[in-house]
Amino acid sequence: MSIKKKTKELLKLREKMQEGGGEKAIEKQKKMGKLTARERIESLLDEGSFQEYDLFVEHEARDFDMDKKILPGDGVITGTGTINGKPICIYAQDFTVAGGSLGYMHARKITKIMDHAMRMRIPMIGINDSGGARIQEGVNSLAGYGEIFWRNTLVSGVIPQISVILGPCAGGAVYSPALTDFVFVVDNVSKMFITGPEVIKTVLGEEISMEDLGGAKVHSEITGNAHFYAESELECFVQIRSLLEYLPLNYQKRPDIIDVKEPYKKYSPEKIVPVDSSKPYDVREVIKGVVDHSKFLEVQEMWAQNMVIGFGRIDGRSVGFIANQPMYLAGVLDVDSSDKAARFIRFCDAFNIPIITMVDLPGYLPGVDQEHAGVIRHGAKVLYAYSEATVPKITVILRKAYGGGYIAMGSRHLRADFVYAWPTAEIAVMGPQGAANIIFRKEIAEAEDPEAMREQKVEEYRKRFANPYVAAGKGYVDAVIEPEETRHVLMHALEVSKDKAIRHMDKKHGIPPF
Amino acid sequence: MDNKDKYIKFHLHDVDYETLPTKKYLQHKEWEAPNDKKLNAQIPGLVIDILVKKNQKVKEGETVILLEAMKMNNMLSFVIDGTIKVIHVKKGDKVSKNQLLIELK
Numbered sequence: 001m002s003i004k005k006k007t008k009e010l011l012k013l014r015e016k017m018q019e020g021g022g023e024k025a026i027e028k029q030k031k032m033g034k035l036t037a038r039e040r041i042e043s044l045l046d047e048g049s050f051q052e053y054d055l056f057v058e059h060e061a062r063d064f065d066m067d068k069k070i071l072p073g074d075g076v077i078t079g080t081g082t083i084n085g086k087p088i089c090i091y092a093q094d095f096t097v098a099g100g101s102l103g104y105m106h107a108r109k110i111t112k113i114m115d116h117a118m119r120m121r122i123p124m125i126g127i128n129d130s131g132g133a134r135i136q137e138g139v140n141s142l143a144g145y146g147e148i149f150w151r152n153t154l155v156s157g158v159i160p161q162i163s164v165i166l167g168p169c170a171g172g173a174v175y176s177p178a179l180t181d182f183v184f185v186v187d188n189v190s191k192m193f194i195t196g197p198e199v200i201k202t203v204l205g206e207e208i209s210m211e212d213l214g215g216a217k218v219h220s221e222i223t224g225n226a227h228f229y230a231e232s233e234l235e236c237f238v239q240i241r242s243l244l245e246y247l248p249l250n251y252q253k254r255p256d257i258i259d260v261k262e263p264y265k266k267y268s269p270e271k272i273v274p275v276d277s278s279k280p281y282d283v284r285e286v287i288k289g290v291v292d293h294s295k296f297l298e299v300q301e302m303w304a305q306n307m308v309i310g311f312g313r314i315d316g317r318s319v320g321f322i323a324n325q326p327m328y329l330a331g332v333l334d335v336d337s338s339d340k341a342a343r344f345i346r347f348c349d350a351f352n353i354p355i356i357t358m359v360d361l362p363g364y365l366p367g368v369d370q371e372h373a374g375v376i377r378h379g380a381k382v383l384y385a386y387s388e389a390t391v392p393k394i395t396v397i398l399r400k401a402y403g404g405g406y407i408a409m410g411s412r413h414l415r416a417d418f419v420y421a422w423p424t425a426e427i428a429v430m431g432p433q434g435a436a437n438i439i440f441r442k443e444i445a446e447a448e449d450p451e452a453m454r455e456q457k458v459e460e461y462r463k464r465f466a467n468p469y470v471a472a473g474k475g476y477v478d479a480v481i482e483p484e485e486t487r488h489v490l491m492h493a494l495e496v497s498k499d500k501a502i503r504h505m506d507k508k509h510g511i512p513p514f
Numbered sequence: 515m516d517n518k519d520k521y522i523k524f525h526l527h528d529v530d531y532e533t534l535p536t537k538k539y540l541q542h543k544e545w546e547a548p549n550d551k552k553l554n555a556q557i558p559g560l561v562i563d564i565l566v567k568k569n570q571k572v573k574e575g576e577t578v579i580l581l582e583a584m585k586m587n588n589m590l591s592f593v594i595d596g597t598i599k600v601i602h603v604k605k606g607d608k609v610s611k612n613q614l615l616i617e618l619k
Contacts, residue, residue: 204583205558206610221537222537278531280532304536304538327517327534328533328534329536330524362526363527369542402527430527431528431529433527433529434527434528
């Protein structure tokens, strides 16, 4: 037989295996409004860059007549490719093959590509679309999940890990995405939960649809499990490609520096931020005023909106933003916003992405539910994450920075490298109204006209303390800057701190409050 | 900004902040002090049996109602002694979480 003939044979065999679950199953997948696993990989990666591994892997299950069944690729496609010209490893579960169920060899294909990503030190992307454990394979299937979780943890902080939920992802399967850095969901396609609607109905009598229990919106708005929400799979792939532009390949590398384009002029602080700190504005516009090309990639846009996190570039360098959002709940810290900020800080720190903090908050959200939900425990995560981070930390105090919130938001005391304040900054234990009411309680109560006295005392306090100069006088603020020069100052700070080196105290690891 | 009509007054440390509420903030429930005279269902379930009648005296820890939930029979009781004032449910009722079942005088 000639090489040509042998090659022809290979191509035929490959074509058959690449069909996955076959025509009928593919038709069913399309009816659900989903792309096939192979189409997903092709749409996400650079054209023609995908190199498949383990196409011919077969399962070894014998029970329940499984030995008579052929499952192409064992229900998962794995391989390497490029995105924006940079290498990645990827797997995509194939729902058309036995519902994408996870058997032993299916898991082994995934762990093999994960091991590869770890050795090559390149990002790992997992596309989840699976009915869950392959019940016929029993405990072997559970072992498979365990092996995946263990690797997710092992490579955490070594290479970026991205999970894309494009179908059901239920029961134990949800924990691989939960252990990874970013979770992408698509409306009407993604479904994630530990126990599904049927079990909930039989056990608790509560009736709920899959969408209302664990759909894309739920995880983007309520649980905070998802980081990016898209209306369609194709939009989701665009989001993944944009995210990767800000990330390095691994923790020893830095994100690429790309061409600088100036921000749009319309995002001028003077036009955006009211001086009266009880008035709202959208802090994302301030961020857009300092980043290259006014391009800001927001993370967890729909969850805990009182805290804004996301990526941008300044002077071509990738940076992570953490900003209080006065537009929502006056920008207070609470359980969810603390969680959101703390995790993002740790991600940026792990992957050499400098952290820029923009401060404008009145303090913590009061309430029985907040206290009982553990705002102490969750709030502590922010302190821990800022204190622990060794990447350049640059803080800009825009307006109010009161009390514990001032300390938590990347203050000098948690070792920010640069702390700047706008002339509109108010750095104090609390706002003038609250402070005057406490300090001058007696004078106000005993005055002939208590309201006039209160106003006078509030004004006195405001003049004396509601400004950046007291903190600047102690050196807690390095410089009070003109709002319009913020971008320029940040560029300088990033340039100066680009070789920042800090040696951690010798220990095995810290014990963050989670 | 087209959000202006949606702003709420958010009162904190003697200041009224103009701001938007988050979904979760709007859903937040007023806290109620625990009341030992009220017995609520801690989980959703099915009332299998009611072991007391109106005006009956009950002791602390005495089972007053059997609730099937999580495939278990849960024996519910009051944490204080008292006399039954109202029974809000009957045998065979499906009850939801936190639903009031029985009250003491």
